[in-house]
Amino acid sequence: MNIGQAAEASGVSAKMIRYYEQIGLIEPPTRSQSGYRVYAEPNVHTLRFVRRARSLGFSVDETGSLLTLWRDRSRASADVKRLALKHVAELEEKAAALQAMAATLRHLASNCHGDQRPDCPILDKIGASN
């Protein structure tokens, strides 16, 4: 299987597969005589793992830790759970920050006429001198 097919099968772009290999997240695959990367099913499985971890918001670094735990048959589930819950806390923190911004701005917008007149509490507030 060449990189294009591995990309198709895993949902990770060829570009990103090469990048993950370059930064050491995944193992370099074997190469054909002409230098093409050749992937087998286990590689694709790993790529899918990476894609899912990323889609859960784990950084590439964190994904590396998860991969290590995944491959370690003697890991303690406590280690995984701790990593996961720490990540959950970070996600919720970021979400809360975004929602706070949205709420503030929505409030400002609700006081804005939104017509042809120039008066606008949104700009007034952002530009407030205090």
Added chain:
Amino acid sequence: MNIGQAAEASGVSAKMIRYYEQIGLIEPPTRSQSGYRVYAEPNVHTLRFVRRARSLGFSVDETGSLLTLWRDRSRASADVKRLALKHVAELEEKAAALQAMAATLRHLASNCHGDQRPDCPILDKIGASN
């Protein structure tokens, strides 16, 4: 006022002030004979505006649009409101995405013993073949 004092007074780092100038977000200030940037109160006011817009999650580009509207005494508040509400929608979308990730992961974690045993539904799910 030199750049350090402007940074102090506006809450925007000196590094960022130079950057904002470089990309054309703010006007180049006057220079002293020796080449130092010299800021006056209106410049600091603008910098504070930029800082507040950024802290509400507006990109530098969007902040530029807001600045233009802010300085245009004949703007229609409708234009500002539209920009703001579009941004609110984006913020809420991002927040929702993060929360969905957090919820998924929290659910997986709730099914994980979190003890010394290796069995872990979190890794099982991330590594699922389907």
Added chain:
DNA sequence: CTACACCTTCCCATCATGGGAAGGTCAAGC
């Protein structure tokens, strides 16, 4: 044998921010 799809590596861009080096300036204290 040609055309086309695919592969390789390499460089560049994004977005906003910080770090740091090399060198010039300014004010305070001696």
Added chain:
DNA sequence: GCTTGACCTTCCCATGATGGGAAGGTGTAG
């Protein structure tokens, strides 16, 4: 006046994850 330390200047580099694209090699179908 001279030194010292804080400040300023520009320039380059790094981040994190991803995509774009160029230049050139490979593989396969017709």
